[in-house]
Amino acid sequence: MRRSPAAGQTCGMSARFRALVVGAKLYLLALLGLAGGAGVLAAFVPGFGLGAVFLLPPPILWSRRITGLVRDRTARLTGIVIGEPYKPAPPPPVPQPDGWYRRDRQLYRTARWPSIHDRLDWLLGDNATWRDLTWMLTAPVSGGLIAIMPLLLMVAGVVLPWFGYLWALALVPVGFFIAPAAVRHAAHLYRRMLGGPFFRADPATTQADRHPIREWTGDALQPVVKLGLLFLLCLLGVPVAAATILGLLLGYGLGLFFFVPWVLEDLRFLADWRRSLARWSGQGIASPYRPLPLLAPNSEGMFQVGRNLYKTRRWATFAVRSDWLLKDPATWREVLWRLVDPLVGGLLAGVPVVLVGYGIWGLVLPRIVHMVFGASENDWYGAIAGVTWPAIPVGLLFAWAGIKLAPWALRVHGRWTRVLLQPSPGTVLAQRVEQLTQTRADATAASASELRRIERDLHDGVQSRLVAVGMGLAAMERLLDTDPPAARELLAKTRESAAAALRELREVVRGIHPPVLAERGLGDAVRAMALDSPLSTTVTVDLPRRLPDPIEAAAYFAVAEALGNAARHGRATKVSIELRLDGQVLRIAVTDNGQGGADPDRGSGLRGLAQRLGIFDGIVTISSPPGGPTELIMEIPCASSSPRTSTS
DSSP states (O other): OOOOOOHHHHHHHHHHHHHHHHHHHHHHHHHHHHHHHHHHHHHHHIISSSSOOSHHHHHHHHHHHHHHHHHHHHHHHHOOOOOOOOOOOOOOOOOOSOEEEEEETESSSSSHHHHHHHHHHHHOHHHHHHHHHHHHGGGGHHHHHHHHHHHHHHHHHHHHHOOGGGGGGGGGHHHHHHHHHHHHHHHHHEEEEEEETTTOOOOOOGGSSSSSSHHHHHHHHHHHHHHHHHHHHHHHHHHHHHHHHHHHHHISSSSTHHHHHHHHHHHTHHHHHHHHHGGGGTSSOOOOOOOEEEEEOOOOOOETTEEEEEESSSHHHHHHHHHHHHHHHHHHHHHHHHHHHHHHHHHHHHHHHHHHHHHIIIIIIHHHHHHOOOOOGGGGGOOOOBTTHHHHHHHHHHHHHHHHHHHHHHHHHHHHHHHSSOOOHHHHHHHHHHHHHEEEEEEEEHHHHHHHHHHHIIIIIIIHHHHHHHHHHHHHHOOOOOOOHHHHHHHHHHHHHHHHHHHHHHHHHHHOOOHHHHHHHHHHHHHHHHHHSSSEEEEEEEEOOOOOOOHHHHHHHHHHHHHHHHHHOOSSSSEEEEEEEEEEEEEEEEOOOOOOOOGGGGGGGHHHHHHHHTTTTOOOEEEEETTTOOEEEEEEESGGGTTOOOOO
16 A cells, blocks of 8 residues: 555655654763763872772773763664674683782782772773764764754754744754754764774675765864874873872882882873774884793792892792892883973874864854854853954864874974884884794703694504504414415404594594695695585685795694584584785684674683794684684794794
């Protein structure tokens, strides 16, 4: 039955009325988020400024309840689903056999502080936490303002005196008809901020579907948003610098030396954030600190630190930690950075942000408010030399200058961060030595484990088969003259035992280095593995040349373990494997449609895979949100396995 035009018009009218109500509800959610963001910022003051870090997890978790409510209500009101992007919570600390809890290279008697630090790393190291906070602080003037703008236009058109302002009545139908689009755009903005990184397009959206205006806006404002976040970190550096000065004065001035290690190490979180955010300017900055020396008791059960001996591990650990902090040049470069960065970094990040903010908020927006609402000119600034009309073009010029200046300022800001926070050549050498020491130990352990496996397989399988063949030949020699039929029967059994021994020996050799890998290369070997896999597997290979044998063997067994994990633990049905050679780096991507939730901290398989590839300076990166999909990316430098540097 065809619907009448009147019915369709009525349906459209009711949908627009409903959009006005939904926009008001979305704005109320934005105000609720602003209250939650204010609570989190209030906890940051004692948490970061006074070192009471144990106060940070509760408000952050509470704010996640608010954003969870916003995701749920947004999906119900608009039909736009917003997924939860949080990383899984860390497992509880596990004590060592001696009863102590170890975290990194620090020992604790109870699980309280390791658990607190794990939760802090989990919450503060998750980008979703900072996206939530950004949304809570900006939603009333971004997505929430977009949602309620049609209702504001209608109210303005009705409330304003219409005598002499007949044009204001046009705001009523404009606000009424744009209400559904405003609600839709506000919900999409909520999803981008609460469900993924800034300005990232939806996976189902192709490049051709992206609107050119939205694409330009995202590319233009992205550096400004990043500089705004960096500016907030520079402001956070002010109380950190004050705490650093106070701690050093108490430590060296009043003899309260236990404050010094706390100030030098526990306040490193700000520098670590800035190193990780330096990737916005091109590349990240590695940790510049020298490795913490290991602490082990001597033959008398005492711990030696320098020329001092300690009976307990607690004070020896404190002495090692203090000596390590005070003698590391990176520590004092970071102290200098804490004192100077609020000024230098704040100016570099703040100038473009102030230009854009002042141009829009201080010049353009006041003039619009004055023209629409008839507000008094003295209630707000926004005039140029006492004249109001140039405010809009000058404000747009300021905003344009800030947007154009932002990419350059972002690059210079990253260079400034690298000046004092990047590792020195000596630190890089010390870290490299420690890495090589660890990889050598891993290679030795892996080689010993492989030798034990081969010995076990030969002893339990092939050796017993060969012993049976020898015994069969001896018995056949005795029966050859007396009972030829029995000798022929025994000969057949001996032939079967020899064939079984040969098959087992080939399986052992295949476990060491598969023949198809040696004959046809890595690409064909992975394709053959995919044919034998119970999963639906697609393989994409872009390898223009053969790689060194150790690299091919390590990559082959890494892919085999990834396929096994996808089948056993991920409960996947489809897997895609991509092998590509980028210059001198072999990149392997294994993606499955399993249940996700894979975490290297919860199992030994992924850690063992990382250690195995670490022998070749390989890197393992995993993305496995709950519910899937799981993407495992392995990168192996091929240059490290040249004939002169190969560990084989």
